[in-house]
Amino acid sequence: MDMSQFQLGEEQMLPRPDIFDFEGISMIHYFTDNWEKVQSFQARPDDILIATYPKAGTTWVSYILDLLYFGQHSPERQTSLPIYERVPFLELTNPFLPSGTELADKLTTSPRLIKTHLPVQLVPKSFWEQNCRIVYVARNAKDNLVSYFHFDRMNMGQPEAGDWNSYVEKFMDGKIVFGPWYDHVNGWWEKKQRYSNLLYLFFEDLVEDTGRELERICSFLGLSTAVEEKERIREGVQFDTMKKNPMTNYSTVPVMDFKISPFMRKGRVGDWKNHFTVAQNEMFEEHYRRKMRNSTLAFRTEL
Template sequence: MSQLDKPQRPPMIDFNGVCFSKYFTENWDKVQNFTARPEDILIATYPKAGTTWVSFIIDSLYFDQTCPERSMSVPLTQRVPFLDIAVPSQPSGTELADQFKTSPRLIKSHLPVQFVPKSFWENNCRIVYVARNAKDSAVSYFHFTRMNFAQPDPGDWSTYLKSFMNGKVVFGSWYDHVNNWWKRKEIYERIHFMFYEDLIEDTLQEIRKLCDFLGLSPSAEELEKIKAAAMFDNMRQNKMISYSTAKMMDQKVSPFLRKGKVGDWRNHFTVSQNEEFDEDYKQKMKGSELFFRTEV
């Protein structure tokens, strides 16, 4: 992608107390008034926490047996619409979801819990939330922001890390996001809370837990097939998943599916950055029941 071809990056917007860009605010009323169906499944995450991975797994669990050609012919973005987004010249997330004929509808969102459309709660929808440790989230989000021109300019790593720590990135504070979703789990029982690190450590076990939550009972053979397809290298080679044709992304800067590892933060944090981050983390997570692993 040449300099002339690159879309202009949007500015950061403080919107209802949370940072966004215009691609997540211009369709706000339609997102907030979105009509969820009782059978809908919402896949919610802070950005770069394994959204695509879990979306692919859940889509495979529901549709691989009945529509085996689907995973190789229909982009994941159309199978699991991104509710929050509205980019010019493309159908918005709400439009894609409204057009859905299959059931259940699988819908993804990065919204903080307070912005999730009321209809998901009113219809008692199942929600799968995936969380990833803050250090790897920061690194992955930095590289994603570098290559994604729907995001404001990230600056260099040092600049971006400070923005991340202060919640001045699109979708706001990682700390608020994960903690507030965890608290909602205490009063809304149809949330299945997953950890990216657990998925890395034992993918098959986490898929089985997902099946229990969703009320699915695939055969052992089906589970192994889905696990194999969901391995990082296999997903990266699947053009229906890798966003290879997305005009807003320059994969020469950084691939959409970059590493898929736990602990890559060690290749980015300096000693002083790590010490500062740990101290800040301790303050912001004080009193939280959540525990994250930064190694597996």
């Protein structure tokens, strides 16, 4: 589908959506308009759900899985289908694309790769009933915050970001789309202890050694991918390669203003140091300790 046909003039730009409380978390209508169909979505046993808090490596892991399953057999898929059509975003409805549930239902691939940002308690129950495999990616809070801030600045489909200081407050209060980071990463972490078909990955580990994490993913999915193919995938999913690839960098999406910031900005660990003041960092650390004191999750904020 050629998204350029949807390019809007500035005067036609849709207003940014308002945030509201929905099922106990902050949401916007683009993720709730199709709620009935999302909740009644029929998963299949071989579906693979890629779940993350926004800006935690969703596109990265989606692309890795897509290449693992379909990279060799359908090269035309790699050059003609943007990642958001190969891996539909389950809860999304927007004016430019069929809804996520519609795109997922139309997928002819097996397995179907589907992505979601929903907190664990809102995932359609058929995924659990079918015992689907789920790959979750978590990213340390500070880098996640920075990435989300720049994303909200450039994505007209998201609420207004405001300035950096107020954004830090909003993040700490969980008043951004998909709710508190703390609840999201912890909810999925707790689920992992009870649900064996869930692989919990860390963005920082992927940055540190993509090859090693690729092995973990293959082992979880039961794939015996050839060494040279894994190496080809590892090279193909390097951040700078994906950033230049129009099929993975979201440059074809009209609501994103790349003049403000690219969708794929840095993909690094520790960029928070370029944003947080000393005082902000101390305040954030104190709040973080309170929020995470009962969690066994441990994150790295630098490598």
